[in-house]
Amino acid sequence: xxxxxxxxxxxxxxxxxxxxxxxxxxxxxxxxxxxxxxxxxxxxxxxxxxxxxxxxxxxxxxxxxxxxxxxxxxxxxxxxxxxxxxxxxxxxxxxxxxxxxxxxxxxxxxxxxxxxxxxxxxxxxxxxxxxxxxxxxxxxxxxxxxxxxxxxxxxxxxxxxxxxxxxxx
Numbered sequence: 001x002x003x004x005x006x007x008x009x010x011x012x013x014x015x016x017x018x019x020x021x022x023x024x025x026x027x028x029x030x031x032x033x034x035x036x037x038x039x040x041x042x043x044x045x046x047x048x049x050x051x052x053x054x055x056x057x058x059x060x061x062x063x064x065x066x067x068x069x070x071x072x073x074x075x076x077x078x079x080x081x082x083x084x085x086x087x088x089x090x091x092x093x094x095x096x097x098x099x100x101x102x103x104x105x106x107x108x109x110x111x112x113x114x115x116x117x118x119x120x121x122x123x124x125x126x127x128x129x130x131x132x133x134x135x136x137x138x139x140x141x142x143x144x145x146x147x148x149x150x151x152x153x154x155x156x157x158x159x160x161x162x163x164x165x166x167x168x169x
Contacts, residue, residue: 010061010065011055011056011057011061011065011066011069012054012055012056013053013054013055013056013069014039014042014053014054015042015049015050015052015053015054016050016051016052016053017053017055017073019051019073020051020052020053020073020075021048021051021052021075021076021077021142021146022045022048022051022052022053022075022076022077022078022079022142023052023053023054023055023070023073023075023077023078023079024038024041024042024052024053024054024055024078024079024081025038025054025055025056025057025066025070025078025079025080025081025093026038026054026056026057026080026081026083026086026110027057027058027059027063027066027080027086027089027090027093028056028057028058028059028086029058029059029085029086035054035056035081037081037109037110038054038056038081039054040135041079041109041134041135041138042054043135044135044136044138044139045138045139045142046139048139048142048143053073055069055070057069057089059085059086059089063089063092063093063096064096066093067093067096067097067100070093070097071096071097071100071101074101075104076103076104076105076145076146077104077105077106077107077142077145077146078097078104078105078106078107079107079108079109079130079138080093080094080106080107080108080109080110081109081110082108082109082110082111082112082113082122083110083111083112084111084112087112087122090108090122091121091122091124094106094124094125094126095125098125105127105128105145106125106126106127106128107126107127107128107129107130107138107141108122108123108126108128108129108130109129109130109131109134109138113129113130113131114131114132128141128145
C-alpha cells in the first residue's frame, strides 16, 4: 500500500505503513494529537517495531476512514487504545474490522480495558484484553499470537491469562 494514499488523508501515521503485522490505533477526542501510550508500546516492541505502525483517528474524522486505512494495511493484529471518550467509536471500529477481516486478532488496551468487567459490551468481538501497564507486555503477547495463530492454545473464554492480558477465542 502506498503510504501517501488518500486513505490516510487526515489520519496521522507513524512507523511501517507498507506491510505491518501490527497496527496500533486510537480514536482521539475532537482533534488530532499524538497518543503517547501508543508510542511507548511501539518503542518497546523490540524486533517487532519495524513491523508495526500507529494510526490515529479522531471522532470528527470518523470510524469508516480509520477502518478503511487499517483494512488497506492487512495487518494480522490490531491493538486499539480504549478511553472513556471513544467507547462508541471503538465498538464501531471492531465491528467494521470483524466484517472485513474476520481472522485479525483484536487487542483492546488502555484505561477502559483495565477496569471494566470482562463481560462489558465494549469487549464484544475482542480477542484480547491487555490490562494495566502494557508497554512491556505487548511485545511478548504479539509474538505469542503470531507463533500460535488461531485458536490460541490453552485459551478458552476469558480465563487464559498471560501476564496482564486476558484472552478469548
